[in-house]
Amino acid sequence: MPYRSAKGRGVDVTRRAICLATPAIVLSGIVSSPARAQEKIVLASYGGTIEQFMRNVAIPSFEKETGIQVVYVVGTALSNYSKVMAARRNPEIDVYWANDITHLGGKLQGLYEKLDPNIVTNLKDVMEVLRDPDGIGVPSNISTTGIQYNTKIFKEKGWSPPTSWLDLWDPKFKGRVALYSIGVLYSQEFLGSMARALGGSEKDIGPAIKKIKELRDTNGIVAFPTSPADMDNVMVQEQAWISNNGSIRTLALKDRGSVLEYVDPKEGAALFSVNFEVVKGSRNPIAAQKFINHMLTADMQTKAAAGMGYAPVNVNATIPEKWVRYMPTAKTIHSYIRLDREVMNKNLDQWIETWNREIEAKR
Amino acid sequence: MSARRASVPYLLVLPATIVFLVFFIAPLVTLTINSFYDYGRLTGIVHVFTLKNYQRIWLDSFYLEIVGRTLRLASVTAAITILVGYPVALYLTMASARVRGIIIFLVLSPLLVSVIVRTFGWVMIIGPNGLLQSLLAPLGAEGVHFLHTEAAVVVGLVNVLMPFVVLAVVTALQAIDPAVPFAAASLGASPWRVFFKVILPLSLPGLLAGMLIVFSLASSSFVTPAVLGGSQFKVLSTIMYQQALILQNWPFAAAVAITLVLIVLVVVTLQTNLAERGRFRAMFQ
Numbered sequence: 001m002p003y004r005s006a007k008g009r010g011v012d013v014t015r016r017a018i019c020l021a022t023p024a025i026v027l028s029g030i031v032s033s034p035a036r037a038q039e040k041i042v043l044a045s046y047g048g049t050i051e052q053f054m055r056n057v058a059i060p061s062f063e064k065e066t067g068i069q070v071v072y073v074v075g076t077a078l079s080n081y082s083k084v085m086a087a088r089r090n091p092e093i094d095v096y097w098a099n100d101i102t103h104l105g106g107k108l109q110g111l112y113e114k115l116d117p118n119i120v121t122n123l124k125d126v127m128e129v130l131r132d133p134d135g136i137g138v139p140s141n142i143s144t145t146g147i148q149y150n151t152k153i154f155k156e157k158g159w160s161p162p163t164s165w166l167d168l169w170d171p172k173f174k175g176r177v178a179l180y181s182i183g184v185l186y187s188q189e190f191l192g193s194m195a196r197a198l199g200g201s202e203k204d205i206g207p208a209i210k211k212i213k214e215l216r217d218t219n220g221i222v223a224f225p226t227s228p229a230d231m232d233n234v235m236v237q238e239q240a241w242i243s244n245n246g247s248i249r250t251l252a253l254k255d256r257g258s259v260l261e262y263v264d265p266k267e268g269a270a271l272f273s274v275n276f277e278v279v280k281g282s283r284n285p286i287a288a289q290k291f292i293n294h295m296l297t298a299d300m301q302t303k304a305a306a307g308m309g310y311a312p313v314n315v316n317a318t319i320p321e322k323w324v325r326y327m328p329t330a331k332t333i334h335s336y337i338r339l340d341r342e343v344m345n346k347n348l349d350q351w352i353e354t355w356n357r358e359i360e361a362k363r
Numbered sequence: 364m365s366a367r368r369a370s371v372p373y374l375l376v377l378p379a380t381i382v383f384l385v386f387f388i389a390p391l392v393t394l395t396i397n398s399f400y401d402y403g404r405l406t407g408i409v410h411v412f413t414l415k416n417y418q419r420i421w422l423d424s425f426y427l428e429i430v431g432r433t434l435r436l437a438s439v440t441a442a443i444t445i446l447v448g449y450p451v452a453l454y455l456t457m458a459s460a461r462v463r464g465i466i467i468f469l470v471l472s473p474l475l476v477s478v479i480v481r482t483f484g485w486v487m488i489i490g491p492n493g494l495l496q497s498l499l500a501p502l503g504a505e506g507v508h509f510l511h512t513e514a515a516v517v518v519g520l521v522n523v524l525m526p527f528v529v530l531a532v533v534t535a536l537q538a539i540d541p542a543v544p545f546a547a548a549s550l551g552a553s554p555w556r557v558f559f560k561v562i563l564p565l566s567l568p569g570l571l572a573g574m575l576i577v578f579s580l581a582s583s584s585f586v587t588p589a590v591l592g593g594s595q596f597k598v599l600s601t602i603m604y605q606q607a608l609i610l611q612n613w614p615f616a617a618a619v620a621i622t623l624v625l626i627v628l629v630v631v632t633l634q635t636n637l638a639e640r641g642r643f644r645a646m647f648q
Binding site: 079081082224225226237239347352360361 | 404407491492589593594595597607608609610612
C-alpha cells in the first residue's frame with residue numbers, strides 16, 4: 001500500500017494532494033508503490049570497494065530520500081566510456097562516473113550535459129580548482145598516484161621507506177618491481193610524473209621512456225598488471241615489493257589489515273579525480289543531477305572518504321583521522337602534480353604505442 | 364505440390380541464413396567499412412576513406428611481429444592439440460561403451476566450465492605460489508613458474524580446444540570400415556604399418572577439420588592469452604582490445620580484426636587446397 005492514510009476516506013482535494021505528494025518524496029523508497037511508474041536512473045560505475053560502498057551506503061540513502069531508483073552497472077571508466085560512446089544516439093546510461101581523461105575526451109566530443117547549479121546545489125562547495133571551467137560534469141572524489149610498498153618485507157630487510165620514484169631503480173628491488181600496464185591510469189600518471197621529474201613534460205615523454213626502459217633492463221618488471229585487482233594479487237602475494245599505485249587502492253587494503261603502505265614520492269604525487277557526467281540525451285537529466293548532488297553533500301563525501309578511501313572534493317566534508325595524511329585537502333591540493341589532461345588526452349595513443357614498443361614488450 | 368516440395372530445402376535453411384546474415388555478414392560488413400575510416404583523439408571517428416589503418420599493421424615490424432606471434436601461437440596450439448587429441452580419439456573408437464561415455468565426458472569437461480573460471484584455474488596451477496611450484500620445490504627447482512609465457516597460453520588453449528579435435532577425429536575413425544585394417548593385418552602388415560598406411564590416411568579429413576577449428580579458435584582467442592600470457596604477450600586479439608576499449612580507436616581495431624579474419628581465411632583455403640591436391644586427395648572427395 002502506498003499511503004498510510006487509507007482510513008481517511010472522504011478526504012478533500014488538498015489533503016489528497018498532500019497525501020500523494022508527501023509519500024512520493026518520503027516513503028516511496030521504503031514502501032513499494034506498484035501503481036506508479038518509479039523514476040529511475042542508470043549509473044555506470046566501478047566494481048570492488050566502490051561498488052560495495054555505493055550499493056550499501058550511497059544508493060540506499062538516495063533512494064530513500066528521493067524515491068528515484070538507481071540501476072547500478074559495473075564496469076571500468078573505460079569500458080563504460082565505450083558504452084556511452086557506442087550508444088550516443090540512444091543513451092541507456094544516465095550518469096557515467098568518468099575519470100579525468102574520459103571526462104575530457106567525452107566533453108570534447110559532446111557526450112555530456114552541462115550541470116544546472118540550481119539542481120546540483122552542492123557544486124558551490126566543490127573545491128574551486130577542481131571544477132570544470134565550462135560547468136560540464138563535476139569531480140566527485142580525488143586520489144593520488146604514488147609508491148606502494150610492502151612494509152613487512154621492508155622491516156625484515158631493515159630498509160627505510162621509499163621516498164622517491166627513483167627508489168624503484170634501486171638494485172635491491174631487482175625482480176621485485178611491478179608497474180601497471182599502460183592502459184591503466186596509474187601508469188599513465190607515473191609516466192607523466194617521470195617525464196616532468198626528468199626535465200621533459202607531458203609533451204615530451206622521451207626522457208621518461210628512456211629511464212623506465214632502463215628500469216626494465218636492470219631491475220626487471222616482474223609484472224604489468226592490467227587491473228587494480230591484478231596488482232593487489234601481485235603485491236599481496238609478494239611477487240613484487242614495490243609498485244606504482246593509487247592511494248585509494250592502498251587504503252582499501254589497509255582497511256582490511258594489509259601490510260601494504262602508500263607514500264607520496266618527493267617528486268610529487270599525481271592527483272586524479274573521478275567525475276560524474278550526465279550523459280547527453282539522458283531521459284532523466286533532472287533525476288541524474290539530483291543523484292550527483294546527493295554524492296556531493298558534505299555528509300556523503302565524508303562517508304565516501306571513510307568507506308572508499310576517496311578524498312572528498314566538498315570543502316565542508318571531514319576526512320577520517322586515520323586517512324588524514326593520505327588525502328589532499330583544499331589547503332594542500334596545490335602541492336600535488338596535476339598533469340595536463342588536455343595534452344594527455346591528445347597524445348594518449350602515442351604514449352601507449354611508445355610504452356608498448358619500448359617497455360611493455362617481450363624482449 | 365512439386366513446387367512446394369522444391370521450396371522445402373530453402374525453407375529449412377532459412378532460419379540459419381537469417382541468423383548468419385544478421386549476426387555474421389552484417390557486422391562483418393560494418394567492421395570492414397569502419398576499418399577504412401580515420402580516427403583522431405580529438406575528433407573521434409572521421410568518415411573519410413583511408414588505408415592508414417592497414418598500412419600501420421602491414422608495414423610496421425612491431426605489428427607484423429604480433430601477426431607472426433598470433434600465427435605461431437595458433438599453429439603450435441593446433442599441432443599439439445592433434446598430438447594429444449588423436450590418441451584419445453583412437454582409444455575412444457576401441458573402448459567399451461561405458462568407458463567411452465566416461466572419456467567423452469572428460470574430454471568435453473573443459474567446455475562445461477566458463478572460460479574465466481578455467482583460465483584462473485590454470486593461473487592457480489602454473490602461477491607463482493601455485494600447485495606446480497609447490498610440487499617442484501622439493502625437487503630443488505624453487506621459484507619456477509611459467510605463467511605469462513607463450514607455453515602457458517598454449518597449455519590453456521590445448522586444454523579447451525582438445526574436444527574439437529577428438530570429436531572430429533572420432534567421427535572420421537568411426538567411418539572407416541573395420542574390414543580394411545583387418546585386411547591389411549592379414550596381409551602381414553605390422554600394427555604400426557596398419558596405423559600409418561591405413562588408419563591415419565583414412566582419418567585425415569577429420570584430423571584436418573579438427574586442426575582448422577583449433578587454428579581459427581586459437582588465433583582469435585582473447586581471455587586465455589590475456590590472462591595466461593600477461594600484458595607483454597601481445598596477440599592480435601589483445602591489441603584489438605587495447606585499441607577499441609582503452610583508446611576508442613575503433614577503425615584501427617576493426618582493421619586488426621579484418622586482418623585476423625583474412626589470415627584465418629587464407630590458412631583455411633591453403634590447407635584445404637593442399638589437401639585436395641596432395642597424395643591423399645581421394646580422401647577429400
